[in-house]
Amino acid sequence: MTRVNFKALDQYSIKPVGVYGSKKEIVRFLSHVRVIDDAIAALLLDDTTESRTKPTLRSGLYILRPAEQMNMTEQIFFIYWPERNTWDDSASHTASRNRATFMRYLTKMCDQVVALISPEHAQSIVWKDVDERKDINPMYFKTFGSRIINCVVDRTDEQEESVKIREGFEAHSEHIALPESSPESPVPKAYKPYLLFGETTQGILTSKYQPGRRLTNFASLGEFSDVRLKQRLTTSRLELSGSLDATSLEILARVGLKERFREQCDTWERKSQELSASRKKRLAMGLVQMKKQLKENLEALKCTIHKAVVDEVVILYPCFKPESFPYTDEHPAGIQESFQSIVSLCPNVGHELKEHIKKKCFRITDEDFRALKKSICLFAELYSRTADLESQIRDQLLSTVLEGGFQSAKIFLDDILQGSGSSGKAQGLLKPATHTVLPLTNPFKEKDNDSIIAYVQGALEDANRAARNIDDRTFLLHTVNSEAVQSTVVRSMAENAQRSAESYLKTNISAVAHKLGELVSRKQEHDRRSKLENEIERYYEGEQRVLRSHLIAYINGQSHEIGYKHIIHINSVKEIKSKWNPRYQIEGSEATEEDPMMVFTVYPMRLSEQDSQSLKLNPHTIMTPHFHRPCSFQLPLGFSIMYVLSNTLAIVYH
Numbered sequence: 108m109t110r111v112n113f114k115a116l117d118q119y120s121i122k123p124v125g126v127y128g129s130k131k132e133i134v135r136f137l138s139h140v141r142v143i144d145d146a147i148a149a150l151l152l153d154d155t156t157e158s159r160t161k162p163t164l165r166s167g168l169y170i171l172r173p174a175e176q177m178n179m180t181e182q183i184f185f186i187y188w189p190e191r192n193t194w195d196d197s198a199s200h201t202a203s204r205n206r207a208t209f210m211r212y213l214t215k216m217c218d219q220v221v222a223l224i225s226p227e228h229a230q231s232i233v234w235k236d237v238d239e240r241k242d243i244n245p246m247y248f249k250t251f252g253s254r255i256i257n258c259v260v261d262r263t264d265e266q267e268e269s270v271k272i273r274e275g276f277e278a279h280s281e282h283i284a285l286p287e288s289s290p291e292s293p294v295p296k297a298y299k300p301y302l303l304f305g306e307t308t309q310g311i312l313t314s315k316y317q318p319g320r321r322l323t324n325f326a327s328l329g330e331f332s333d334v335r336l337k338q339r340l341t342t343s344r345l346e347l348s349g350s351l352d353a354t355s356l357e358i359l360a361r362v363g364l365k366e367r368f369r370e371q372c373d374t375w376e377r378k379s380q381e382l383s384a385s386r387k388k389r390l391a392m393g394l395v396q397m398k399k400q401l402k403e404n405l406e407a408l409k410c411t412i413h414k415a416v417v418d419e420v421v422i423l424y425p426c427f428k429p430e431s432f433p434y435t436d437e438h439p440a441g442i443q444e445s446f447q448s449i450v451s452l453c454p455n456v457g458h459e460l461k462e463h464i465k466k467k468c469f470r471i472t473d474e475d476f477r478a479l480k481k482s483i484c485l486f487a488e489l490y491s492r493t494a495d496l497e498s499q500i501r502d503q504l505l506s507t508v509l510e511g512g513f514q515s516a517k518i519f520l521d522d523i524l525q526g527s528g529s530s531g532k533a534q535g536l537l538k539p540a541t542h543t544v545l546p547l548t549n550p551f552k553e554k555d556n557d558s559i560i561a562y563v564q565g566a567l568e569d570a571n572r573a574a575r576n577i578d579d580r581t582f583l584l585h586t587v588n589s590e591a592v593q594s595t596v597v598r599s600m601a602e603n604a605q606r607s608a609e610s611y612l613k614t615n616i617s618a619v620a621h622k623l624g625e626l627v628s629r630k631q632e633h634d635r636r637s638k639l640e641n642e643i644e645r646y647y648e649g650e651q652r653v654l655r656s657h658l659i660a661y662i663n664g665q666s667h668e669i670g671y672k673h674i675i676h677i678n679s680v681k682e683i684k685s686k687w688n689p690r691y692q693i694e695g696s697e698a699t700e701e702d703p704m705m706v707f708t709v710y711p712m713r714l715s716e717q718d719s720q721s722l723k724l725n726p727h728t729i730m731t732p733h734f735h736r737p738c739s740f741q742l743p744l745g746f747s748i749m750y751v752l753s754n755t756l757a758i759v760y761h
Contacts, residue, residue, distance in 0.1 A: 276730050284300070309732075314707050333688060344667055360376070419464045420612055425584060453634075456627050469578075483587070485574040487586055488573045708739040712732035712733065714730055
């Protein structure tokens, strides 16, 4: 049995139109307002059986809100659906009591009540006085006698109420206009401002469509624990940035994405592993092919570098010809690469070449060469400084230099000096040269023996210092070709020194060429390996990026279709190492999606002080109201205004 809260109904403020009467007419009314179709109408009018197998509508009060409104005004109906014999005079006591109860509340809730009378009921109405009707059922008076009261309106001396028509007023406002049309707006184009009626306050109600919008917080999301991040990933609309790297996406998948999109995450991980395996295999094959090509080009590379080293040595020692240092290994077939092209590929090889030449070839370290050079240089320097010395002593001095070097020559001069003393053993050895005419610059002219020996000792010291300052290049280029060397017995020693230098340079040229060849080979291998790795890395990184973009697009699309209001936009993810639970630094923003709304604005009309004073002085004054202090409110789409409380402009909606 349905329980009705009548106290709540007594306090209900909406006063719709009440409808009661014959079932047939009520069904016809429902069909007219297009609430029911023919099939339902037939079921409502089917009173031939009491079978519970068919749907029935129980007696009671029902609220009707038609979908189609008339004249752009919303209308509410309260319909009393009667029982089968409700309107019969012979109705049962229960039916009569229910009829009286429902009619009481129908008339109480509705300002206006409409009775829908069928032709059969209209014909049965008796239009004569009750006293003249002898055929009325006595039960009628027993049931309703106490409720029927004859009322008579007494006329008084007071003035009767009446309605008078007079000139109205016009109110102009820019707000009284059609709303702007929008393709997204569900409001019909013909929706016009609505006039709010009232006894003391009136106003204009306008509406405007407000599209859905997003409220974004651009501040960084900050740190998240794994539990909190998982909750955000599983209960929010996700907008993952297309620039997310593999590490960030792996973290998100591990924390919560995989639980929400398991199939797609598993597919992404499987394809990523397949790409990684394919990358390693392709890199290994490329390295094998690269090493094979480098091995084939190694001989040509060594030959080119050997030639470059020989050219540098020949520049350093012009006394040698390039043919003196031939390439001893097998000459490669085909066109050889120029050294300049090698330098362009390996810029530091030119610097390394000069450094190795300076280190290995600028000073010849062969012991035989060093000894020969020392003797020859001292001989040549002393030879030019003792040209005016007596030939016998000069020859003995130079021979001593060749045999024992500087120290032996010094001892020899000391012995001569001692022999020129009082003992007279060396008398006659220091006589000047028996020339007919001595030159004016002869250092030995008119000098005693001690002075001559001292002069020769000084010349020996000077020659020794000059000999030490002669480098290998000057020695091979100038010293060995000087008159002092070529016209004396030292010539054979100079030839031996040249052969020793050539042998030494030949050995070091091969060593330098080999070392530079290894340097260039390693550089080429490193460069080609880096190039190969970069090419493979770019290719597979592009493939990985495509996989990530597909997964990100799917996740963004699916989470958008679900319709979450809270949105989280993620640009990057970093894991923060912690002794306890892991934490994650999220770069991005949060947003909240607002649904489209209908914005309603009420513009109350007010009178100016002048109009108010004029109205008090003359009630027939035509006023010009003004719109004052508008107020707005929003309603979601699908909500509509049902009733306006006119006295306070309070609005009831559902």
